[in-house]
Amino acid sequence: MELRDYLVLLRKRWVTIAVAAGLGLALAGAYSLLTTPTYSARSQVYVSVQGSDSTTDLLQGSNFTVRQVKSYIELVTSPRVLDPVVEELGLADDAASLAQRVRADSPLDTALINVTATDESPQLAAEIANATARSLASVVGELETPTGGGDSPVQISTVRAASVPSSAASPNLRLNLALGLVVGLALGVAVAVVRELLDTRLRSTADVEDVTDAPVLGVIGYEEDAPQHPLIVQESPKAIRAESFRRLRTNLQFLELGPAARTYVMTSALPGEGKTTTSINLAITLADAGQRVVLVDADLRRPSVARYMGIEGSVGLTTVLIGKVGVEDAVQPWGNGNLDVVAAGQVPPNPSELLGAAPMADLLDRLRADYDAIVIDTPPLLPVTDAAILARAVGGAILVVGAGTVHRNQLETALSALGTVGVRLLGVVVNRVPLKGPGAHEYGYYEYVAETGPPTRSGRLADRKGRAHQHARRATPAPAPGGAGTPGSEGPPPPPPPVADRGFPAAVPSGPARSFDDVVVPRKK
Known part of the structure; x- marks a missing residue:
């Protein structure tokens, strides 16, 4: 199929495509209205390494921090970090179920970690995010403490506490409607193409x-x-x-x-x-x-x-x-x-x-x-x-x-x-x-007009010209019987030019008026 065939297909099957798009919008809207809204809160922590003031030690500490951040991100959803959060907030969830509503990520090549928590309650979502950040700092301090004792060289500090969200993060009505429309249109076009390929009727x-x-x-x-x-x-x-x-x-x-x-x-x-x-x-x-x-x-x-x-x-x-x-x-x-x-x-x-x-x-x-x-x-x-x-x-x-x-x-x-x-x-x-619609047979030269109905502007002009011509002929004096056609001339007026000179055959049978087809098509005796 060429591009023109697809355009004709879209025009011919537009009802199917429109129904599929409407169905996609309806399903997306129903899903958005029936889904319980959830709220998202985010806290942010900074990972640093304690060391000397020399440039070499600072560079080594920075590289160490960037490498360790990836490990700390995975540590956020571990039971060792989330069990204290469940106990502190008195949640009914265990660490495994709470891990489904907590995630962590880090901007590229930074020592920052974002801890995001979602919940049906905006207040509880903020508390879970902040409690998880504190629990992560405590667990990392324990893990990075030297075996012989002393302070941990890694320190995690909260740089942005989670605030109570004012609007729901999910469902996103606009996004869902847009996705529903796109998916519906895609399915509609796919169904239209399949129906066209399976339809073996001869239409043109x-x-x-x-x-x-x-x-x-x-x-x-x-x-x-x-x-x-x-x-x-x-x-x-x-x-x-x-x-x-x-x-x-x-x-x-x-x-x-x-x-x-x-x-x-x-x-x-x-x-x-x-x-x-x-x-x-x-x-x-x-x-x-x-x-x-x-x-x-x-x-x-x-x-x-x-x-x-x-x-x-x-x-x-x-x-x-x-x-x-x-x-x-x-x-x-x-x-x-x-x-x-x-x-x-x-x-x-x-x-x-x-x-x-x-x-x-x-x-x-x-x-x-x-x-x-x-x-x-x-x-x-x-x-x-x-x-x-x-x-x-x-x-x-x-x-x-x-x-x-x-x-x-x-x-x-x-x-x-x-x-x-x-x-x-x-x-x-x-x-x-x-004669109309997709696959219609085109008549590009002209279209016939009805024999009856109100006259068009061109028709009225033609009628006026015809009436003016008739008045002019009536105003011209008729020639005298047997005399010249005009005053001062002798004999009858010259005969009209033969028919052949006007582009038609000269030998036209006389008799009652006949159609053009009667003239050019001989009748069999």
Whole structure:
């Protein structure tokens, strides 16, 4: 994973990280509130060596003191030092338990020893620290006394007596909260990374490209209200999702499908990836471009084309295949007249056998003769083999991949199912890609605006310019019938330049107004 991948991960899994950080703060706060506060008091002693006044003796004594300080630090928590403290203060602890609350340290290269004692009572903590310092001086004096008698050359003097602390040393609320936050954030990030590594769902075009080398023919966005508007091309032709289907239509023109009518077998790995709505919207966009299109619902197990398009579904493909009606009786026109629909009909007990039999091949041959494009909606690949059988008959299939729905191994299994029967994968359509949030598909050029709503400032300016132009035309006197276009000129006004001079083909068929796609895409007779 690169740095950008981690940033996207943090943005996508921010809820997990925030919950972990909050949990760390809560646990740290609860620990700080439930822990009994303890107080710390410190006394400081100085270790010196008695000797002569010569420089050599003073240097030797100083070196001896620094070396001995380390031994005296270890001596502070010994029973010989702490037993007198327990007896003097009348403590309920023994020397071993008291040693857990007493510690000693020394600044580097000094003859000073700090004796620190902690207790739930601030007064008792100060008394223990002072009593321990006195007991240490007494024990060291005994240990350093020469065997033959005399005074000890080592003297320990208290230079700073412990005072009663005014605030608790533990728990440190700020420190605990900071540690809880840091630990919570670290755990949250770790959990997010692990979940990302274990999550094999395909969520973007890049994930799909890692699995297959087939071209990505289209990327269809997904919004929260997408289930309520399945036929987006028909309901909102200027929506971003509708433009995605037009881009898919354009990319399909570059597929090598031979000279016959183009046949698109649409399938997916699992149910719920949007293959049916993709098939319907694709058929609508092809019909809007002026082509004669037929949409065939070949999902004979869970047909849904008739329900989405609001047509009769009892008579359809199965009725034609078993010979009850002809194909001309099963075809239902829809939309602008360029799109015909063949519903699935009644659900048969043997869908795979029907789709692989000779009547289905004959039906496809007839449809190729009557239409420019055939869009066939088929069942998913993993549950059944219907799509693979039909795709083999037409020479290829288009796989719809639902982002966030299918896992990597499921897509690999679906591709293997096509490869096993020798089906060519024409391309992939990545569906349900979010338009907002992490992993969203970016539309950087422009966004469509709604057809209705309050006019924008640019729209109001355009309206004003249009009205001014109309007023100017009304103020210009009309030319006399059969006369010159302007006073003093002879003959009619010069004709406008040919269309070809303005960058368009000169031969434009006359007749009723037609769309641009109707002009550039010839309709098959």
